[in-house]
Amino acid sequence: EDQVTQSPEALRLQEGESSSLNCSYTVSGLRGLFWYRQDPGKGPEFLFTLYSAGEEKEKERLKATLTKKESFLHITAPKPEDSATYLCAVQVGVTGGFKTIFGAGTRLFVKA
Amino acid sequence: ETGVTQSPTHLIKTRGQQVTLRCSSQSGHNTVSWYQQALGQGPQFIFQYYREEENGRGNFPPRFSGLQFPNYSSELNVNALELDDSALYLCASSLFRQGYNEQFFGPGTRLTVL
Numbered sequence: 567e568d569q570v571t572q573s574p575e576a577l578r579l580q581e582g583e584s585s586s587l588n589c590s591y592t593v594s595g596l597r598g599l600f601w602y603r604q605d606p607g608k609g610p611e612f613l614f615t616l617y618s619a620g621e622e623k624e625k626e627r628l629k630a631t632l633t634k635k636e637s638f639l640h641i642t643a644p645k646p647e648d649s650a651t652y653l654c655a656v657q658v659g660v661t662g663g664f665k666t667i668f669g670a671g672t673r674l675f676v677k678a
Numbered sequence: 679e680t681g682v683t684q685s686p687t688h689l690i691k692t693r694g695q696q697v698t699l700r701c702s703s704q705s706g707h708n709t710v711s712w713y714q715q716a717l718g719q720g721p722q723f724i725f726q727y728y729r730e731e732e733n734g735r736g737n738f739p740p741r742f743s744g745l746q747f748p749n750y751s752s753e754l755n756v757n758a759l760e761l762d763d764s765a766l767y768l769c770a771s772s773l774f775r776q777g778y779n780e781q782f783f784g785p786g787t788r789l790t791v792l
Contacts, residue, residue, distance in 0.1 A: 572720075597777060598778025598779075598780075600780070602783075607766075607788070608785055609684075609768055609783035609785045610721070610783045612780065612783075617778055655721075657778055657779065661733075662728075662733040663709075663726055663733035664726070664734060664779055665723050665726070665734045666723060667723065668713075668720030668721045668723075669720050670718075670719055670720045671720050
């Protein structure tokens with residue numbers, strides 16, 4: 567069964583304290599892995615697409631990496647405005663289309 | 679470029695009623711997917727439409743149905759509402775391709791079933 571697991575469930579950091587979020591997955595026929603940021607009561611905001619093992623993407627204080635079984639979202643010197651839920655999703659093909667499976671998310675709290 | 683929009687923002691219904699939620703795709707996109715997100719959980723895939731036909735479905739009962747229109751906008755219909763249907767309903771649009779499909783989400787509709 568296709569599965570996505572994110573850890574930790576919640577992470578509390580001091581401003582400037584770098585850390586990593588983990589996304590491990592078990593799927594057949596990975597088409598792509600995505601990272602989203604979600605603020606309370608809002609829709610997910612697209613961050614990155616990773617397609618093949620070894621790939622890395624960067625945006626401001628965020629860097630996403632991909633291996634054959636997991637992905638990491640590294641946050642360097644976070645600021646309070648980085649506080650949000652970070653969602654990982656994997657995409658697989660189905661007959662005639664695709665489906666996207668989300669993890670439960672990591673809730674990040676950054677204290678000033 | 680216009681982003682994904684959804685209406686209404688909030689909705690309150692009672693058990694047994696029917697509801698219709700609407701979504702307008704981002705300009706240039708031809709595929710729409712619907713998700714249900716319960717509090718504290720990740721979005722759960724309901725179904726997807728491409729060229730006005732459903733081409734993927736998650737583990738949701740038939741009382742969840744949808745439509746896609748020629749302008750790529752979409753509706754999600756839920757019949758015989760249950761208390762557990764209370765959730766944030768998200769619509770995401772993408773441009774269909776054979777590789778990965780980057781999806782962009784709307785702000786969601788918060789449905790409360792009493």
